[in-house]
Amino acid sequence: MAKITAGVATSHVPAIGAAIDLGKTQEPYWAPLFEGYEFAKQxxxxxxxDVILLVYNDHASAFSMDFVPTFAIGCAEKFEPADEGWGPRPVPTVEGHPRLASHLAQSVIQQDFDLTIVNKMDVDHGLTVPLSLMFGQPDAWPCKVIPIAVNVVLFPPPSGRRCYELGKALRKAVDSFDEDLNVQIWGTGGMSHQLQGPRAGLINQEFDKEFLEKIVNNPEELSRKPHIDYVREAGSEGIELVMWLIMRGALNPEVIEKKRFYHVPASNTAVGHLVLENKE
Incomplete structure (x- = not known):
């Protein structure tokens, strides 16, 4: 049977992708950040x-202001890198797993989560930057990927609690799949940052580090944090952190923390990263 064995959390800053694509990873500004991912790559x-359930948010590439699903799952055989205004990133096509994705949709919808099923979409830096951080620059991604897109762009986003419970539903769905698969779930986005207005450039290290501690050791409490706390303490884009709760909800209550990394800044953003394994 399929089994979720581990979870990964990481920021998905677009400038990180540009640094990789332009060969700048060893420059003094970027080298400390990429060093923090060496453990995860090994x-x-x-x-x-075999498969990664990759939770991310679209940045007006697949969806527009005209249509923004709260939760969406990509069920296609493949997903092309999106053109975000300066051409697609030079990364491989993302290969999906339609059979597992369809099973997840069936199971999760029957658990009363209304997923939007997407059979064709391009994927932007929210999804491809985490893949690059973990796998480098291969000719092809070494595993299948199922995109799970979450609306954290247009008000109202889902609550942290709803995201945490979705993670549990995804875990139950994976457990009932009748193929022997090693599945990981990744939560991406964040950490504290704000891209506009008088608080543009905000980074709250105290909030970020507390979040990293609680998502590992007290996710139940963290799942009850209201939206306004993220906006007030972590900036308008800090709300992306609720996506990490989907990852955490899909893991066991107790996990083995293999790696924790925090770095500021990358562009105008704080970067956080976790590698968690299920504790049997």
């Missing part, structure tokens, strides 16, 4: 997941 090469 770890995932050993773990060899």
């Amino acid at each position: 770890w995932i090469a050993e773990e060899k997941p």
Whole structure:
């Protein structure tokens, strides 16, 4: 049977993708950030997941202000890198897993989560930057990926509690799939940052570090944090952190923390990263 064995959390800052694509990873500004992902790159090469459920938010590439689903799942065979205004990133096409994705949709919808099923969409930096951080620059991504898009762009976003419970529903769905698969779930986005207005450039290290601690060791409490706390303490784009709760909800209550990394700044954003394994 399929099994979720581990979770990964990471920021998905677009400038990180540009640094990779332009060969700047060893420049003094960027080198400390990429060094923080060296453990994860070695770890995932050993773990060899068959499928990644990758939770991210679209940045007006697949969806527009005319149509923004709260939760959406990509059920296609493949997903092309999106053109975000300066051409698609030079990264491989993302290969999906339609059979598992359809099973997840069936199971999660029957658990009363209304997922939007998407059979064709391009994927932007929210999804491709995490893949690049973990796998480098391969000719093809080494595993299948199922995109799970969450609206954290247009008000109102889903609550942290709803995201946490969705993670639990996804775990139950994976457990009932009748193929032997090593599945990981990734939560992306964040950490504290604001891109506009008088608080543009806001980074709250105290909030970020507390969040990293609680999502590992007290996710139930963290799942009850209201939206306004994210906006007030972590900036308008800090709300992306609720997507990490989907990842955490899909894991066991107790996990083994393999890696924790925090770095500021990357562009105008704080970067956070976790590698968690299920504790049996």
